[in-house]
Amino acid sequence: MRFSSYKSKLNSIDKSFSVNDDWKNKARDKVLAEVRSSSVWKQADVSKASSNFGSVFNMVLARHVLKPVLAIFVIFSLISYTSVATVQAARASLPGDTLYSVKLGIEKAQVGLTFSETKKTELEMSFATTRLEEVNEIINKNDQPEEDQGIIENQELAQDIEQAIQQFNSDLDSVQKRLEKLEHQEDSGEDVLEISKLVNEKTEELEEDLLVIKEKIAENSSDADVGEIQDTPIVSEQEALDLEEEFQSIEPEEEGSTKEDSEDSIDDAEGGLADVDLGTEAGGQVNNDNEIDQEDVDDDSTLEETDTILGSIESALEAVGDTNTKSLEVFVEKASVSDDDAVKKEAVEKIEKKIEKIEKDIIEAEEKIEQVKADADEEGVESVEVEVSGDDQDTTQEAQDQDTEQSNIELEQDSAQAESENVKSTDLEVSGDDQDTTQEAQDQDAELETIGDAIEKAEEKPKQAQDAIDEVKQILSEESIDHLDEAMEKIIQANDFVKEADDDIKDVEIEIIKSQIESTEEDIEDQDTEVDGSSTSGIDNSEDIIDENDQSTQDNESLSDQGVGNAEEQEIS
Amino acid sequence: MSEKLNDKFLVASSIAGDEDAFGKLYDKYVDRIYRFVVMRVSSTQEAQDLTAETFLKTWQYISKSHKQIDEFKALLYRVARNLVIDYYRSSKRELTGFEDDQLEGLVDLSLDLESQAQTKDDLRIVFRALDQLPEDYKEIIILRYVQDLSIKEIASVQSKTSGAVRVALHRAVKQLKNILKNF
Numbered sequence: 001m002r003f004s005s006y007k008s009k010l011n012s013i014d015k016s017f018s019v020n021d022d023w024k025n026k027a028r029d030k031v032l033a034e035v036r037s038s039s040v041w042k043q044a045d046v047s048k049a050s051s052n053f054g055s056v057f058n059m060v061l062a063r064h065v066l067k068p069v070l071a072i073f074v075i076f077s078l079i080s081y082t083s084v085a086t087v088q089a090a091r092a093s094l095p096g097d098t099l100y101s102v103k104l105g106i107e108k109a110q111v112g113l114t115f116s117e118t119k120k121t122e123l124e125m126s127f128a129t130t131r132l133e134e135v136n137e138i139i140n141k142n143d144q145p146e147e148d149q150g151i152i153e154n155q156e157l158a159q160d161i162e163q164a165i166q167q168f169n170s171d172l173d174s175v176q177k178r179l180e181k182l183e184h185q186e187d188s189g190e191d192v193l194e195i196s197k198l199v200n201e202k203t204e205e206l207e208e209d210l211l212v213i214k215e216k217i218a219e220n221s222s223d224a225d226v227g228e229i230q231d232t233p234i235v236s237e238q239e240a241l242d243l244e245e246e247f248q249s250i251e252p253e254e255e256g257s258t259k260e261d262s263e264d265s266i267d268d269a270e271g272g273l274a275d276v277d278l279g280t281e282a283g284g285q286v287n288n289d290n291e292i293d294q295e296d297v298d299d300d301s302t303l304e305e306t307d308t309i310l311g312s313i314e315s316a317l318e319a320v321g322d323t324n325t326k327s328l329e330v331f332v333e334k335a336s337v338s339d340d341d342a343v344k345k346e347a348v349e350k351i352e353k354k355i356e357k358i359e360k361d362i363i364e365a366e367e368k369i370e371q372v373k374a375d376a377d378e379e380g381v382e383s384v385e386v387e388v389s390g391d392d393q394d395t396t397q398e399a400q401d402q403d404t405e406q407s408n409i410e411l412e413q414d415s416a417q418a419e420s421e422n423v424k425s426t427d428l429e430v431s432g433d434d435q436d437t438t439q440e441a442q443d444q445d446a447e448l449e450t451i452g453d454a455i456e457k458a459e460e461k462p463k464q465a466q467d468a469i470d471e472v473k474q475i476l477s478e479e480s481i482d483h484l485d486e487a488m489e490k491i492i493q494a495n496d497f498v499k500e501a502d503d504d505i506k507d508v509e510i511e512i513i514k515s516q517i518e519s520t521e522e523d524i525e526d527q528d529t530e531v532d533g534s535s536t537s538g539i540d541n542s543e544d545i546i547d548e549n550d551q552s553t554q555d556n557e558s559l560s561d562q563g564v565g566n567a568e569e570q571e572i573s
Numbered sequence: 574m575s576e577k578l579n580d581k582f583l584v585a586s587s588i589a590g591d592e593d594a595f596g597k598l599y600d601k602y603v604d605r606i607y608r609f610v611v612m613r614v615s616s617t618q619e620a621q622d623l624t625a626e627t628f629l630k631t632w633q634y635i636s637k638s639h640k641q642i643d644e645f646k647a648l649l650y651r652v653a654r655n656l657v658i659d660y661y662r663s664s665k666r667e668l669t670g671f672e673d674d675q676l677e678g679l680v681d682l683s684l685d686l687e688s689q690a691q692t693k694d695d696l697r698i699v700f701r702a703l704d705q706l707p708e709d710y711k712e713i714i715i716l717r718y719v720q721d722l723s724i725k726e727i728a729s730v731q732s733k734t735s736g737a738v739r740v741a742l743h744r745a746v747k748q749l750k751n752i753l754k755n756f
Contacts, residue, residue, distance in 0.1 A: 003753060014720070
């Protein structure tokens with residue numbers, strides 16, 4: 001054979017090879033899944049000696065206000081001509097860097113360029129993970145805090161971490177909304193199953209990461225010569241005020257300004273409190289030492305930073321918990337209508353895992369309530385009357401809604417087997433409680449109730465949560481894997497109960513602190529004669545400040561009640 | 574030339590986060606890589622796996638590397654080639670050509686029967702000759718005449734100089750001609 005004819009054969013066979021489309025598409029999906037899930041923003045080892053163009057970009061353009069959208073166009077057009085050093089630089093940037101807004105903008109563009117909801121959700125989960133990686137990097141960079149380094153440094157640090165965590169929260173928010181959209185989509189059950197499973201598992205990881213971060217920050221703050229912050233039996237004043245600040249900032253979270261405003265006013269209040277030195281350490285002991293201590297003021301400021309961050313971390317943990325629950329909800333719903341038994345078994349496993357978590361939360365809530373109870377005993381504030389009117393209204397509404405829910409479930413369970421008898425009686429118990437609460441609410445509509453009562457009310461909730469959990473266990477123990485959606489409803493109920501218990505007990509803590517302030521006030525009046533001249537004037541001033549603070553704290557409280565009310569109403573609807 | 578620039582842009586876009594960009598690169602090159610691999614490993618299943626792995630590994634490489642990727646195509650082939658070499662080493666198989674029944678799986682079934690038969694004949698002849706060549710000559714013939722790569726591209730794929738490639742190609746063709754005398 002001649003070589004030329006062989007050559008033409010060689011040439012032609014290439015075209016005649018068939019490539020299996022089926023395999024091709026499957027492989028494509030696999031490859032792109034890897035592309036999507038690989039953290040594009042992984043720590044790029046950016047050598048500072050980037051190309052000239054890169055550094056010019058950094059210096060010139062980044063100085064001007066680079067809106068994210070514009071930035072993307074600029075970057076993409078630059079990419080065709082120069083090295084990817086610029087993109088690399090953006091990839092590695094952290095909150096606080098000039099290129100950080102570019103990074104966020106690119107992430108948003110990624111989502112915009114993707115068409116499927118599931119893929120968007122995947123992306124947003126990876127962004128949330130990146131946010132935590134950024135926080136870790138910030139912390140590691142600042143691992144050796146020097147004692148004399150001004151508070152300014154810590155403030156920047158706190159702001160940067162804040163920013164990352166707020167982005168984190170909004171990423172998770174978005175994920176939750178998408179999950180909801182997907183939940184109500186009719187078709188593509190498998191996709192939704194997978195994405196909800198992914199989110200469910202990832203949120204567990206994120207929670208662990210957050211807890212690690214929380215520890216690190218608590219450690220850092222104790223290095224700075226302040227008392228332990230973690231697991232404070234009683235909320236410190238600043239924490240209490242921060243919590244209220246959190247409620248205020250629930251709505252206008254996008255604008256950073258509102259938070260700053262409230263932070264400013266709270267700064268003033270806290271400064272006043274610091275002067276009186278009511279004991280900001282754990283244990284919340286009322287300190288009758290009336291000396292104004294400069295050291296304490298400084299410590300308080302660092303404490304403030306840490307508290308702010310810890311507060312954000314708490315809200316982040318809540319967001320993660322909510323997302324985890326939501327993803328479980330979606331997964332269980334899709335699983336319960338699927339034909340695949342294996343999938344249903346998986347759903348059961350996940351529910352069991354969630355039960356474990358909720359039971360842990362219940363125990364924590366109960367322990368906290370015990371502590372608060374003990375402190376209330378110690379301080380003798382049980383009979384102190386407090387305004388809790390807003391709370392009651394919400395409880396009434398909730399009680400009504402829960403009644404309806406329970407009666408629905410009762411009806412469903414009526415058609416179940418004899419075992420449901422136990423469940424029914426549990427139902428009766430629970431609805432009994434609701435009736436009591438409703439009556440209580442009616443009786444005390446705009447009246448004062450005692451701290452002791454508030455504690456009692458809070459005590460009920462973990463019990464109710466446990467009841468709901470027991471019902472879920474009941475459902476799961478049935479032979480056939482049915483009624484999964486009912487189980488899920490109960491889980492959501494139990495979760496809500498625990499959250500309410502946490503919120504209620506926090507409110508009680510604030511009340512206790514307030515009454516502590518008041519009683520200290522009285523003590524100060526009594527001890528007036530014992531203190532020397534210079535301090536007296538200081539005390540007079542601080543008395544005024546205390547009054548002001550009381551006022552603002554009360555204002556904050558009623559606002560926070562509204563905030564709580566709103567949040568709860570939203571949950572119900 | 575515009576093809577190279579286009580590739581460059583797609584690569585940069587995919588690093589920047591545009592997943593569709595990498596999808597486009599996949600669509601562009603998947604057939605070629607598959608065909609390159611399938612001629613070397615004599616199994617469609619294996620070829621599919623290796624092709625998928627080629628893209629995965631290439632993505633991992635470009636997403637971690639800090640260097641600019643000037644020639645995506647060459648990189649792809651390089652990765653594919655290395656995977657094929659590893660496959661030989663691990664399977665310890667002698668390179669036997671396609672069995673006759675395996676040829677079935679290769680041919681495009683949408684062609685009319687006559688063309689299919691013709692293709693199968695051609696394939697048999699092609700493999701009969703190729704299998705008699707040593708591995709590196711076989712590869713260079715495939716890259717040059719089946720995949721239509723330029724000398725420069727082959728040099729990049731094989732990590733050799735263009736000169737070395739030309740010499741090797743010349744020798745490979747010479748040996749092939751010798752083999753074909755008996756056909």
